[in-house]
Amino acid sequence: MSSLNQLTVTEATEKLAKRECSSEDIVRAVLAAIEKNDKQVGAYLTVDAESALAQAKEADVARARGETKPLLGIPVGMKDLLNVKGQPCTCASKILKGYVAPYDATVVAKLRVAGAVILGRLNMDEFAMGGSTENSAYQPTKNPWDLSRVPGGSSGGSAAAVAADEALATLGSDTGGSIRQPAGFCGCVGLKPTYGRVSRYGLTAFASSLDQIGPLTKTVKDSALLLSAISGRDAMDSTSLDAPVPDYAAQLGGDLKGLRLGLPKEYFIEGLDAEVEQKVRAAVAKCRELGAEIVDISLPHSKFAVAVYYIIATAEASANLARFDGVRYGLRVDGEDPIDQYGKTRAAGFGQEVKRRIILGTYVLSSGYHDAYYLRGQKVRTLIRRDFEAAFQHCDAILTPVAPSAAYKLGEQINDPLKMYLGDIFTIPVNLAGNCAINVPCGFTQEKLPVGLHIIGPALREDVILKVGHAYEQVTDWHKQKAAVSGQLSAIS
Amino acid sequence: MNYIANVGLEVHVQLKTRTKIFCGCPTTFGAPPNTHVCPVCLGYPGAMPAMNAEAIRLTVLSGLMLGCQINPASKMDRKNYYYPDMPKNYQISQYDQPLCLGGGIEITLADGSKKKIGLTRIHIEEDVGKNMHFTASSGIDFNRAGTPLMEIVTEPDIASADEAMAFLEALKEILAYGGVSDVNLEEGNLRCDVNSSVRPAGQEKLGTKTELKNMNTFKGVHRALSYEIARQISELEKGGRIRQETRRWDDLAGVTLAMRSKEEAHDYRYFPEPDLLPIVLTQAQVTEWAKALPELPEKRRARMMSDYGIPEYDAGVLSADKALADYFEATATLVKNPKAASNWIMTTVMAKLTELHLTIGEVKITPAQLAKLINLVEAKTINLPTAKEIFELMFAQGGDAGEIVKAKGLAQVSDAGAIEKIVDEAIAANPKVVADYKGGKEASFKFLVGQVMKLSKGKANPALANELLKKKLG
Numbered sequence: 001m002s003s004l005n006q007l008t009v010t011e012a013t014e015k016l017a018k019r020e021c022s023s024e025d026i027v028r029a030v031l032a033a034i035e036k037n038d039k040q041v042g043a044y045l046t047v048d049a050e051s052a053l054a055q056a057k058e059a060d061v062a063r064a065r066g067e068t069k070p071l072l073g074i075p076v077g078m079k080d081l082l083n084v085k086g087q088p089c090t091c092a093s094k095i096l097k098g099y100v101a102p103y104d105a106t107v108v109a110k111l112r113v114a115g116a117v118i119l120g121r122l123n124m125d126e127f128a129m130g131g132s133t134e135n136s137a138y139q140p141t142k143n144p145w146d147l148s149r150v151p152g153g154s155s156g157g158s159a160a161a162v163a164a165d166e167a168l169a170t171l172g173s174d175t176g177g178s179i180r181q182p183a184g185f186c187g188c189v190g191l192k193p194t195y196g197r198v199s200r201y202g203l204t205a206f207a208s209s210l211d212q213i214g215p216l217t218k219t220v221k222d223s224a225l226l227l228s229a230i231s232g233r234d235a236m237d238s239t240s241l242d243a244p245v246p247d248y249a250a251q252l253g254g255d256l257k258g259l260r261l262g263l264p265k266e267y268f269i270e271g272l273d274a275e276v277e278q279k280v281r282a283a284v285a286k287c288r289e290l291g292a293e294i295v296d297i298s299l300p301h302s303k304f305a306v307a308v309y310y311i312i313a314t315a316e317a318s319a320n321l322a323r324f325d326g327v328r329y330g331l332r333v334d335g336e337d338p339i340d341q342y343g344k345t346r347a348a349g350f351g352q353e354v355k356r357r358i359i360l361g362t363y364v365l366s367s368g369y370h371d372a373y374y375l376r377g378q379k380v381r382t383l384i385r386r387d388f389e390a391a392f393q394h395c396d397a398i399l400t401p402v403a404p405s406a407a408y409k410l411g412e413q414i415n416d417p418l419k420m421y422l423g424d425i426f427t428i429p430v431n432l433a434g435n436c437a438i439n440v441p442c443g444f445t446q447e448k449l450p451v452g453l454h455i456i457g458p459a460l461r462e463d464v465i466l467k468v469g470h471a472y473e474q475v476t477d478w479h480k481q482k483a484a485v486s487g488q489l490s491a492i493s
Numbered sequence: 494m495n496y497i498a499n500v501g502l503e504v505h506v507q508l509k510t511r512t513k514i515f516c517g518c519p520t521t522f523g524a525p526p527n528t529h530v531c532p533v534c535l536g537y538p539g540a541m542p543a544m545n546a547e548a549i550r551l552t553v554l555s556g557l558m559l560g561c562q563i564n565p566a567s568k569m570d571r572k573n574y575y576y577p578d579m580p581k582n583y584q585i586s587q588y589d590q591p592l593c594l595g596g597g598i599e600i601t602l603a604d605g606s607k608k609k610i611g612l613t614r615i616h617i618e619e620d621v622g623k624n625m626h627f628t629a630s631s632g633i634d635f636n637r638a639g640t641p642l643m644e645i646v647t648e649p650d651i652a653s654a655d656e657a658m659a660f661l662e663a664l665k666e667i668l669a670y671g672g673v674s675d676v677n678l679e680e681g682n683l684r685c686d687v688n689s690s691v692r693p694a695g696q697e698k699l700g701t702k703t704e705l706k707n708m709n710t711f712k713g714v715h716r717a718l719s720y721e722i723a724r725q726i727s728e729l730e731k732g733g734r735i736r737q738e739t740r741r742w743d744d745l746a747g748v749t750l751a752m753r754s755k756e757e758a759h760d761y762r763y764f765p766e767p768d769l770l771p772i773v774l775t776q777a778q779v780t781e782w783a784k785a786l787p788e789l790p791e792k793r794r795a796r797m798m799s800d801y802g803i804p805e806y807d808a809g810v811l812s813a814d815k816a817l818a819d820y821f822e823a824t825a826t827l828v829k830n831p832k833a834a835s836n837w838i839m840t841t842v843m844a845k846l847t848e849l850h851l852t853i854g855e856v857k858i859t860p861a862q863l864a865k866l867i868n869l870v871e872a873k874t875i876n877l878p879t880a881k882e883i884f885e886l887m888f889a890q891g892g893d894a895g896e897i898v899k900a901k902g903l904a905q906v907s908d909a910g911a912i913e914k915i916v917d918e919a920i921a922a923n924p925k926v927v928a929d930y931k932g933g934k935e936a937s938f939k940f941l942v943g944q945v946m947k948l949s950k951g952k953a954n955p956a957l958a959n960e961l962l963k964k965k966l967g
Contacts, residue, residue, distance in 0.1 A: 082539070096538065101538075103532050205539065208767035236541060318573075319571050319583045322573065323538070328536070338577045339575065365764055367760045370764075374764060
């Protein structure tokens, strides 16, 4: 029998319901795994064990009273940009050192309502800017499958924690692929909901028109469970959608008969790692075996997506990050006058990549360049969205690789931002269009590195991508394989 | 040489909403520093704005009152600049799609003629906090941050300090009438930036303009603008040129001083606010809101003159304040003689308001109660001095005039027999005075009337008392 930290959310819920274990047992197992392995993995920035255990005990008392909630007693880890009342929220940046969140993000409040135990702060690229978690101001996170490699990013801590069984499930955020790509690198399930499906209130903004919060889990069903818990209209986020929230997990099951899955010709390109392409094509073949009809589609403007992204995302970020000035919270480096104080505080508080993007964003919005960059970027964004609308006339979901390669070595790309940016080439168009997408593990390279299948759906059709991912998962066992680090732990406990 | 001044105003008006524009914090003035704040108006990480629909409604009402076109598709934008009193270091405002476009206000010039001052636009935005400087440190009060403002921008149609003053007075009156703002200048509800330029008569092109920032009294605007126009003319007369710059009014010294030049001006890097949805206003929605529009002061004055037959002066005084005009109309419709209602309100009621620093809304006497009192006088049930006495009682504690009259036995005595008895008493008690009168001393008659009133405890009908006394004294 596997130890409790290795359970999926679904398994843990069943055990808890049957009184085979308590929430406290599960949280203790997770804390032990963190204690044992996180020195190597570096997924967590901080863990408030006391608070987690107190919440677990409360959940156990509630269960003893006969309460049943969808996630009662299930510990969920938080990416360090989600505000949890009384907890630090540094966004892996020095500029927010010492800041303690005075309120709960809406997703956190919703998880509490669902009975979940809020556990720990997960590492990330500073302010979610990066694809390897190497941009954290505090520590790198290692890929549990190969500690010399990156876990992807920016939600690298969220993905590594799940892969190393240091969490049952976590939340991340995805602005250009920041949930799906690390899920792909770490061999877990990562879902980016439709823009507006999940409230962003309490998510420290990187690029407001692209950011979405989503779950990272061990299985597709777990992803569905968490998605139902965190979705829905929120008066605090005007961009959240007023659409009913289905019980996504209850809708899972069945084969793929009658579904048409599109393969965009522009996404199987030169530069795509051969092994990755082979695994993804094998997954496509599996879907065909499951009854899906595979159709060729075209997303012609996707080639502009990375360029457009680095205009729109940086423009929004340059304003979103302006509030970090040392006046009200976080780091303050005194200066001769306010402007001097801003300069010194921000120079000391932000890392190189964050500064690069603030400068880029300030530039594209500047008088004289605004029309050529920002305005034109918005026009191309519309074209990219129309590409998807047109494609979804011919298919129900789209299959692509989640990233051009499997996880690379730490330090390998950190000095080549352009190469790093191109790592998000398959995920960025989805954020620009506002669609939903999920990463599902679809095999391993010869070096035993996970490869991810990226399933893209139309707006608010999370049910479709979850169905495809779940059907595929039922006939494969990639998701059941354990990362090196986690294996060591299970041998001990 | 003659010069023509062109002045445009940017007037920031605080909208009368219960809560701030993007969060639930109250907008009440005067709370201890940083007590009306939350993660949203403090710009905390992850906090997001949610639009206060009332701010939009009030701005649209203002636009309708000022003859603007209401923009069916509007949006919010981020205006980026760094300042300690600005929590997010960007202000959520409106850039290229404001809520209202065009419109104007007609002002009356000194010679009695009318002039229209055109409006360019009205947009909504959030207010910033307030920097406070102490001896050894500075602090920021964010209570005001996020207060809803509308910015009303005029065309450069204003030609003098007097016209600017007339415009501001008229604007204030309209906004107060519409109930869209308290327009309380002491609390900073109305602040304006003044753009002015001068050009030689005959020259079409406007001169180079300067901007006076953050003026918060009308008198200040008048003084500053008078100075600034004169300064620019004198500069040109000397052969100099006007620098495009922002200037500051030094109220003590009575001069404007250069603050920063155009070259140092900000690039605000506007872009659409991604956290808020575009504002879409349907015609049906605007029509529905328009039902709440009050009759504007100009129109109301004319109508009150014709409806109640009161003089222009009375109509002017009574219509200057919407609540007062409402009070008058409610009273006037219940009395036989509306002019009497006008007299009562303009003299007795308003004197009380001034004396006790009250607003009409705080007066206990309802229009119906006042009307009854006036009608008792008109019907000669009570005389005027008694009525004033009753008014004092009612003012202090409210109540019905008829009942006070009954309870206190204040009804006027107009029964000739009863008065005759009192007249006889008065004559009998004052033989010397009667003799004086008969001897030709006219003043003695007044004394005797006074005695009759005294003996009747003020209730005798004075006219009747006069008549009977005259008859008896033959």
